[in-house]
Amino acid sequence: MRKHVGEITLTIVAIIWGSGFVASAVSLEHFTPYQILAIRFLVGVLLLSLVFFKKLKMIKKSTIIKGSIIGFFLYLAFALQTVGLQYTTPSKNAFLTAVNVVIVPFIAFFIYKRKMDKFEFFGSILAITGVGVISLKLTAEVNLGDLLTLLCAVGFAFHIFYTAQFVKDEDPILLTIIQMATAAILGLIVVLLKGETSFSMNVEGVSNVLYLGVFSTTIAFLLQTFAQKYTTETNAAIILSTEALWGMVFSIILLSEVITIKMIMGAILILIAIIISETKLHFFKKKTIEEVL
Numbered sequence: 001m002r003k004h005v006g007e008i009t010l011t012i013v014a015i016i017w018g019s020g021f022v023a024s025a026v027s028l029e030h031f032t033p034y035q036i037l038a039i040r041f042l043v044g045v046l047l048l049s050l051v052f053f054k055k056l057k058m059i060k061k062s063t064i065i066k067g068s069i070i071g072f073f074l075y076l077a078f079a080l081q082t083v084g085l086q087y088t089t090p091s092k093n094a095f096l097t098a099v100n101v102v103i104v105p106f107i108a109f110f111i112y113k114r115k116m117d118k119f120e121f122f123g124s125i126l127a128i129t130g131v132g133v134i135s136l137k138l139t140a141e142v143n144l145g146d147l148l149t150l151l152c153a154v155g156f157a158f159h160i161f162y163t164a165q166f167v168k169d170e171d172p173i174l175l176t177i178i179q180m181a182t183a184a185i186l187g188l189i190v191v192l193l194k195g196e197t198s199f200s201m202n203v204e205g206v207s208n209v210l211y212l213g214v215f216s217t218t219i220a221f222l223l224q225t226f227a228q229k230y231t232t233e234t235n236a237a238i239i240l241s242t243e244a245l246w247g248m249v250f251s252i253i254l255l256s257e258v259i260t261i262k263m264i265m266g267a268i269l270i271l272i273a274i275i276i277s278e279t280k281l282h283f284f285k286k287k288t289i290e291e292v293l
Contacts, residue, residue, distance in 0.1 A: 006230030010239040013223050018246020020216035021090040022254050023208045024082055030205025032196050033082040036212065037075065038187030043213025044221070045180040051222075052173050059174050066166040067178025070159055075183040077155030079190075080148050088145025089257055092134055094247025095267045096149040101241055101274045102127040103157035119280040123273040130269030133262055172225055180217070241274045
């Protein structure tokens with residue numbers, strides 16, 4: 001029962017994150033990318049600090065250092081993603097961001113010399129092919145927004161990789177609060193340096209950016225932390241990767257985005273790549289064993 005609760009909760013997280021691509025697109029009509037990031041992370045760290053105020057008393061120096069590292073990658077990834085969204089569509093932004101799942105094994109290989117198995121390698125090649133189908137035109141020209149989003153996927157991959165390393169020895173909630181605080185501080189510094197201190201008070205803009213701060217940042221992270229106690233990392237990764245599908249669904253429903261055959265083909269290739277690299281097709285092996293028995 002707990003396993004099902006965990007999976008349902010992770011699905012809700014994926015839906016929230018998918019809707020976040022649309023909320024970001026609408027927010028960009030009223031705020032700059034850097035204002036959006038500063039607001040969403042500031043809202044996130046304030047709400048998380050209020051909810052887990054008592055835990056802050058137990059914070060360690062190591063938590064602050066490690067949280068700051070993943071907070072840097074979190075801000076960098078979101079900055080590239082949000083700026084990239086100015087030049088591409090929400091659905092393409094969502095699918096290209098999902099490539100981060102298959103970049104992680106490459107980071108482990110090059111930094112820690114961890115061997116990459118055939119499933120990870122094949123999944124990576126398939127994902128790159130899917131990215132090409134979505135992004136490349138007949139002239140082989142890459143859209144600036146697609147390129148920035150691909151770089152954001154690399155940023156998210158580093159964030160996922162180092163989070164997995166650090167969470168083994170640190171409190172996941174405190175680690176989340178510190179990374180949010182780091183991202184919020186970086187966001188405010190960038191806004192001040194760019195002189196973007198004049199904020200729009202348009203109702204549509206404010207409501208969408210607050211949605212990002214409250215739901216896509218605070219609630220989504222809390223739900224993810226809760227849900228992963230009751231399911232495996234592999235199941236969690238697969239379920240959360242469906243945010244790309246939800247991003248496309250919300251883009252069609254709310255923004256009337258036109259989806260092309262080429263985008264659908266590329267998206268299918270990327271999703272297959274994610275499933276292969278994360279599950280290593282264990283469900284086929286299990287089925288074969290059960291048939292033999």
